[in-house]
Amino acid sequence: MSVQEIKHPLVRHKLSLMREGDKSTRSFRQLAAEVGALLTYEATKDLELEEYDLEGWCGPIKGERIKGKKFTVVPILRAGIGMLDGVLDLVPSAKISVVGLYRDEETLEPVPYFEKLAHDIEERMALIVDPMLATGGSMISTIDMLKNAGCTSIRALVLVAAPEGIAKVQEAHPDVELFTASIDSHLNEAGYIIPGLGDAGDKIFGTK
Numbered sequence: 001m002s003v004q005e006i007k008h009p010l011v012r013h014k015l016s017l018m019r020e021g022d023k024s025t026r027s028f029r030q031l032a033a034e035v036g037a038l039l040t041y042e043a044t045k046d047l048e049l050e051e052y053d054l055e056g057w058c059g060p061i062k063g064e065r066i067k068g069k070k071f072t073v074v075p076i077l078r079a080g081i082g083m084l085d086g087v088l089d090l091v092p093s094a095k096i097s098v099v100g101l102y103r104d105e106e107t108l109e110p111v112p113y114f115e116k117l118a119h120d121i122e123e124r125m126a127l128i129v130d131p132m133l134a135t136g137g138s139m140i141s142t143i144d145m146l147k148n149a150g151c152t153s154i155r156a157l158v159l160v161a162a163p164e165g166i167a168k169v170q171e172a173h174p175d176v177e178l179f180t181a182s183i184d185s186h187l188n189e190a191g192y193i194i195p196g197l198g199d200a201g202d203k204i205f206g207t208k
């Protein structure tokens with residue numbers, strides 16, 4: 001698996017704002033979407049282009065368009081929803097494939113509860129979005145679901161990743177490309193990323 005930690009100043013600035021402990025739900029959610037958009041920009045910068053003829057204001061000219069690539073954005077419920085609008089701002093015609101998973105607080109194992117994927121997912125590049133990659137269990141389980149449905153091109157966009165989770169995903173799915181705004185220090189004994197963001201789902205939905 002290739003791992004890219006995006007060092008763009010806007011990404012670093014916005015992620016630092018998200019780490020401030022007193023951020024409002026509204027600000028945290030807005031920043032999650034903004035960093036989601038910036039990660040999408042980075043994760044799509046190697047897409048192939050093709051030339052085509054277009055009728056411009058001054059006559060026929062050559063244009064460029066993305067070659068034969070269709071997307072499905074895959075938010076992992078709940079917290080992935082917080083990044084969705086930002087990602088869709090850049091790939092507005094993408095289909096949305098929703099995966100519902102929560103992490104059992106005791107075992108830290110992912111518990112699947114929802115799956116509704118684009119019907120033609122085998123023809124699409126999947127952009128999985130979730131703010132947190134901690135133990136990696138939720139991401140591995142999501143990639144398993146996508147591959148079982150026939151998806152062969154998968155990129156994962158996360159705000160913060162722990163080294164322990166990256167290693168697990170890398171081992172299980174070496175073909176997947178990961179884009180993250182930060183590789184943080186480690187997981188604590190409760191499975192939270194340090195320094196991380198705290199509970200991203202609760203912060204995005206205002207549930208704590």
Ligand SMILES: O=P(O)(O)OC[C@H]1O[C@H](OP(=O)(O)OP(=O)(O)O)[C@H](O)[C@@H]1O
Nearest residue numbers: 077078079102103134135136137138201
């Ligand atoms: O890498 P892992 O150890 O699997 O942990 C990461 C997962 O935990 C969080 O979701 P959570 O289970 O808190 O659910 P929520 O999004 O509904 O809050 C987060 O959004 C990831 O999906």
Ligand SMILES: O=c1cc[nH]c(=O)[nH]1
Nearest residue numbers: 134192193198199200
């Ligand atoms: O640090 C973490 C780990 C899992 N889920 C979160 O929301 N935060």
Ligand SMILES: [Mg+2]
Nearest residue numbers: 077078101102
């Ligand atoms: Mg989750």
